[in-house]
Amino acid sequence: TKAACSRSCDSMNSGGKTGWTLATIPTEYHKIEVMAYLKAKYPKIASDAKFNLIWVGLSRDKTTENVCMVRPFIPLLTTSQTRQENGRFGLLEKNTGVINLKGSTTYTARGLCSRAVNCWDI
Secondary structure, eight states: OHHHHHHHHHTTOBTTBOOOEEOOOOSHHHHHHHHHHHHHHOOOOOSSHHHHEEEEEEEEOTTTOOEEESSTTSOOOOOTTEEOSSOOEEEEETTTOOEEEESOSOOOOEEOEEOOOSOTTO
16 A cells, blocks of 8 residues: 555655655656666566555645645656646556556555655756
């Protein structure tokens, strides 16, 4: 579930290595890097959507309806290939790069964690 994946990312915070959360993908370049990683780690294309969908740190604000990353200091620079089926929480389709917004936090899928370290553009 999204909550379990968030907790797993949070548990990676320790000592001087903090900032872990569900993956932040603010630009197309970052998405290309994430897609390359996922395709290398999980090359199989499965008929089960739960294998192909990965929780990421993207959500739709209830009040403004804006789609944004979980880290407030990182603007979302792209919404291309976002399927907004009245959902609020982001899942990345690992084979196509399409981001699906689901309404359920209890949907079971894997999650991807990230931590901003030294990226020049964030």
